[in-house]
Amino acid sequence: MSELAEFRSEVSAWLSENRPAEPDFLLPETFMEVGTDSQFHYLRDWQQQVYEAGYLGMSWPREYGGGGKPQALQDIVTAEMARLNTPFMMNTIGLNWAGPLILSRGSEDEKQRYIQAILSASEIWCQGFSEPDHGSDLGSVQTRAVRDGDDYIVNGSKIWTSLGQHAKHMILLARTDPDASNKYAGLSFFLAPMESPGIEVQPIRKLTGEFGFNQTFFNDARIPATCRMGAEGEGWQVAMSTLTFERGVSGGQAGGTSMIAMKVADVVELARRAKRHGKPAIEDPWVRDQLVRFLSEEQGDRLATARAKHPALVVDRPGALALSGKLRHTEHRRRLCQFAIALQGANGARYMGDAQAIEGGKWQRSYFNAFSATIGGGTSQVQANIIGERVLGLPKH
């Protein structure tokens, strides 16, 4: 057995042995849906356990708490977590956005200060980019940060601040110069402490009926100037580099799954159990047709990852695969969840709390929640603009 194969079986054994018992509540599917304290503690404990076993941040530098090992090992762990459907790594903003950012352009002090606590989940991070009135148009951020001695005074509000009620830090994009030559030039980027006076986190009820995301208000909130990352006015560039971590362009993420994987095979199994119009859904010609198309789409995405490793096969439209990952995956999941309800026939109308709801109504909830990913982090429509403009060279205006 090769070294990697050996490692894979070691990981697989560890995960199977140590995965936490199924809780008596419905778990969230991503970090954006953590709505109750019991969900939070369950997931935080699990991330800590994984980190302590050496299976998270494996390729991050050892001196800051990482494993100092090849990325290939972390990839194996992540793949095994997905395969075994273990709970996801909850500190997503820290692991996938803030952490890679601090490692790539943070100071030595910042690396020492933040990295290990991100991995161990002892310090939770949230994201403060989007605003209620501007959504995906990050260039229009209105939250103001005004320099006052050694501090900035922040006023405004941020939306989508998932985990905000538990977070120790926020990656914050705020406007420091409203008179800058263009809207992008007036922004600055902060690693803002959430304990600062004047910051208030207010839970928002989602379309699922549950809580799990927040609006964060800044009322003369005072944050130290030392927590600014990059120069004043460089916030846009810094924020864009975190989005490339998110979109998986440059890698550097800590690893681990960040959501409950949903495979088409799960929906195939649902179609075997559920009935549609009095018969097993799997026998319905429309269901069968849709399922094979979903399987092919999912397979195409897996193959994209495999193909991206052959430079000769991606030279034509550089960036086409890497920049489209978010759009492809999130839209696939949304449509798959939508379909998973449709195949239930009349019972598709039931929801969580109904005794007759198929599998507790989890597919209905999944469909609603799927919009968080097609909207958050740049809507699918914004993603399509980015791909159209950057990859295809279509005109902006």
Add this chain to the structure above:
Amino acid sequence: MSAELKNTMSFSEEQSMLLDTAVEFCKAASPIAEVRDLVLTDSGVRADVWQQIVDLGWTGVAVPEDFGGSDLGLAAVVPLAESMGRHLFGGPFVATQLATQTLVAGANAEQQAHWLPKIVAGSAATIAFAENDGSWDLQAISTTLTAGVLSGSKTLVLDAQIAELIAISVRVDGQVAIALLPSAAIPTTQISRDVVLDETRRSYSVVLDGVRVEPDQLITGAAAAAALQATEQAAWLLHAADACGGIHATIDLVVEYLNTRTQFGRKIGSYQALKHPTVDMLMGLERARSHVYHAASLLSAQDDAEVALRMAKAESDDAYNFAADRAIQFHGGFGFTYECDAQLYLRRALWLQYQFGDSPYHWAALQPLLLGN
């Protein structure tokens, strides 16, 4: 339920070199004006371009070394077919590759020694499997061979006029066989051109009544079944590769127009109603292309490739037809004209769709393979 699908993706140094060469060669050899000129010709191919293809060794890429080929296998033909599709090549390359697969998979040593070196040297060849009922089931054969004489007819036979070899599926005493017939054995009066959507293609109907076949010209039994399967799978793969090249070119055409044409004071590519579907075209291309190169990788590794091949064919047909359909629409009034190049791609997309099973046919065939009966 079948086992989890593999994600094998191999791409050899040879394939990579072939792809580089093909991209350059096809671009130079087949500018769009040339494609339009060839539409007006009988053969649909320029003799000097065909000779260059032969000189490049492409006719021998999938032929074993013993017969003068380079024995790189069908996977190495994929970058060639893709590049040709990108530049709307007509000519007998695809048909010859399919006949090559028939020979490699099913013919005996003497038959191979007779035909394969000729193919490597530039003789065109083709297959005659389809019949008038329009079935894609290659077992649905009503042409018979009785006492050495054929009865029946074949249709949608590519390049029959210039092919030296026509591989014909027949039934002998009810059993499937393949006749390796020199085209000279068929009276020219029995070969008539089909009128098909894709004007870069040359397709014919062939009446076989009364044509003699010698016993040593036959592939029979298990070899015939293997030859049919190999040829069919090659057809799925090469047509899908052709489609990927075509989608690529279609996107180039659309992007150029969207960056040029101005309406209501703006470049039309700035309108999301046009921009986003163009991104959908790209997504369709990327997905189809991953499926195609994966299917080729499985064939190289001699793995079971049926699921991968059917997915590749269905995805590429759907993606090409979407792209070419939108390409017409996005060219507006110009798109409605024969002069607009978008129609060339739409016609090729439609042609490919109906070769060896359209996408609904393959989606349906995938159901039992992926979901059980």
